[in-house]
Amino acid sequence: MVCAKFSRHPAETAEAYLTQGVWQQDTLCDLLDAWAEKTPDRVFVREVSGRHFTFGELSTVSRKFANALLDLGLKKGDVVAIQLPSSIEFVIAYFGVLRMGGILATMHMPYEENELRSLLEFSGAKAAICAPADDRRDRPAVMDKLRNELPDLKHVIVARGDVDGDQFHRMADMIAKASLDDIADPPSASDGALLCFTSGTSSAPKAVIHACETLLADARAYITTIDGRQDDHSMIAPPFTHIFGLECVNNALTVGSSIVPMDQFTPQAFADMLERQKPTIVYGAPAHLAATLRDNQLEGRDLSSIRHVILGGALCAPSVAREFEDHLPNGKIGILFGMTESLLVTQTDYDSSPQERHGTVGKPVTGIDVRIVDADGAPLGPGVEGALQLHGFTIMAGYLGNDAANEKAFTNDGWFDCGDTAMWDDHGNVVITGRSIDVINRGGVKINPSDIEAAISEHPDIIQVALVPMPDYVLGEKICAALTMRPGTSISVEDLSAFLADRKIAKMRRPEHVVIVDEMPMTPTKKIIKSLLCKQLFPTE
Structure with a gap:
């Protein structure tokens, strides 16, 4: 089980950060409860529909959800996976899992059965929280199939709406039946809280666990940098399944301001x-x-x-x-x-x-x-x-x-x-x-594409650009420009080269091939996946 592998920073490092005051001994739930006491009726999270939860409501509901998870037999240190759009239910799950001492493992919405299997198995998740079935995907059915395959996964919780089958738990029902008791063995700021995968969904995923020590220390330092205020209202487009989205939630929490998430x-x-x-x-x-x-x-x-x-x-x-x-x-x-x-x-x-x-x-x-x-x-x-x-x-x-x-x-x-x-x-x-992994090796000359991409982005008809290596028998690699264009426009490799020549880009650093694509393969956080783009453009036998 992966939570057993979580190790805090060395003792001398932790002591130094505590002495400096950059790490503190409160948790995210401690901070939520403090705002619930100070400003119980102030809205913390509002959805586009107008549905909202105040600090007081979220403190209460997350406490009930924490007790509901404990009632299922989960315990401090267990991993709970989540695959949900950014929503009030995600926020309830976030604080509920952390409040009972669990580790929340985020899984991006586009992930399907194979990706989920690898990540759930690696994390040793005891429960998985998912969205209800819709016209495109039956997520509860996928999670239930994986529950029958993976020995650690015992529970599937459906976050919103109805679901058929006694094998599922509805979040709303769990909350309605749960108590408001204090957690008997609450977590400390040094316990693992959030597990995120940085890359890879098979063989050797790169996964990171953060404790409230680092999450809150970063939020407090960052919100000061941007002059965050209690009367701010933050729109969060990055998904909550990514650390960027959740750290934006934490930023707002540190000053007691409100958020509105984008679900899609x-x-x-x-x-x-x-x-x-x-x-x-x-x-x-x-x-x-x-x-x-x-x-x-x-x-x-x-x-x-x-x-x-x-x-x-x-x-x-x-x-x-x-x-x-x-x-x-x-x-x-x-x-x-x-x-x-x-x-x-x-x-x-x-x-x-x-x-x-x-x-x-x-x-x-x-x-x-x-x-x-x-x-x-x-x-x-x-x-x-x-x-x-x-x-x-x-x-x-x-x-x-x-x-x-x-x-x-x-x-x-x-x-x-x-x-x-x-x-x-x-x-x-x-x-x-x-x-460093994006560098193109053209005949032994290492070409960093970043500044070339920036120059190409100045073209009024080009929306997105990615320079990727194109296999070449003589040079090993040449530069290929993959472009998305404004509707009704196009560009040739000759015209693109002339455009870059005007911007003083050396000839050897200009693309030698242009491919216009309808859309780029993107991560859930809107990064171009160059490795997948290369496979699409230059498939190998």
């Missing part, structure tokens, strides 16, 4: 939420903005409530940020950097120049150390590309049950190597220049 993205739904929900803070990914702009969904909208649009999850083309910001009469766009392993660790300054806000990921949050080093581990100065490494109180203790990944991820002096290439600008901002 479409450009129109995104634009409607921007206008109708009147958010002051919007968390999203560059793909959300690009798709909404492509569909011309912002014209004539009243977006005056928005103060800050914060992007993460992928690199953003400055042209997309600029175009979107032009629709915000009172708002600005900024960019953060974060990972499942590190949480949210950098943020652009709201008052900095557009070039800094749109072209960098900003400066480290207070207390997080960042360095950019060469191949020998020597620190680099501004303008020189190297490996991005992190150190501080939000970084994971290590991947679960994956010694090989840990050995590769951590340096001998304890820094976490992100796998990203980056450089400093002249103002102390971090500029992400790419992923």
Whole structure:
């Protein structure tokens, strides 16, 4: 069972963080209960439908759900999997599982039976919370099939609506029958709380467990960085099954503000939420903005409530940020950097120049150390590309049950190597220049595609771009540009090359092949999956 593999940071490290005050001894549920006592009638989470829960209501219902889980025979340290859209039920499950001392393991909505089987087996989940059946998928049936296959999985809980079969538990029924008793053996801030998978759904998944120590420490540091306030209303587009989405929930919790989650993205739904929900803070990914702009969904909208649009999850083309910001009469766009392993660790300054806000990921949050080093581990100065490494109180203790990944991820002096290439600008901002695994090897010349993709994104007819390696008999790899275009437009490789020549991109770094695709393969958090794109474009026998 994976929870047995969870290990906290070394004792001396933990003691240092506690002494510094960056780690505290309260849990997320302690903080929820504190707001429930101070502001019981203040709305914490509101759905687009208008359905909402106050701090007081969520504190009560999550306590009942925690007792209901214990009544099933679950105990402190057990893993509970969840595959739900961002919703009130997800928030109830989040706080309910954490309150009884469980570890919530998130599983993205697109995952099907094979992916779920691997992750449920790896995590040793004792229960799984899922959405009801709909016209496309019967999730309860899939979970029940896996329950019969996996010895650890004992219970399937359906979060909303009706379900046929005595083998299922309805969340609403569980809550209605449960007591409001205090938890006899409550968790501490140092206990495992949240399990997220960073990559891989088979053989050797890379999984991370965070405790409330790191989750709350990051939220408190980050919300200060963006000047979060109690009267803020945060729209959260990243799914709650991803650490980005849940850390946005935690951000709001630290200041007692409210949230409105997006359950399923479409450009129109995104634009409607921007206008109708009147958010002051919007968390999203560059793909959300690009798709909404492509569909011309912002014209004539009243977006005056928005103060800050914060992007993460992928690199953003400055042209997309600029175009979107032009629709915000009172708002600005900024960019953060974060990972499942590190949480949210950098943020652009709201008052900095557009070039800094749109072209960098900003400066480290207070207390997080960042360095950019060469191949020998020597620190680099501004303008020189190297490996991005992190150190501080939000970084994971290590991947679960994956010694090989840990050995590769951590340096001998304890820094976490992100796998990203980056450089400093002249103002102390971090500029992400790419992923080391995305480098294209053209005849022995290593080409980082990041700046080329940024230049291509400036083309008015191009919505999304991904440069990937195209197999070549002579050079080994050539550069292929996969593009999504505005409706009714196209571009040839010659025209694209001329466009890049005007932007001083060397000929050897220009794409030698162009493929126009209807849509890119994307992760649930709207990152382009380049490995899958390569398989689609260049299938092997």
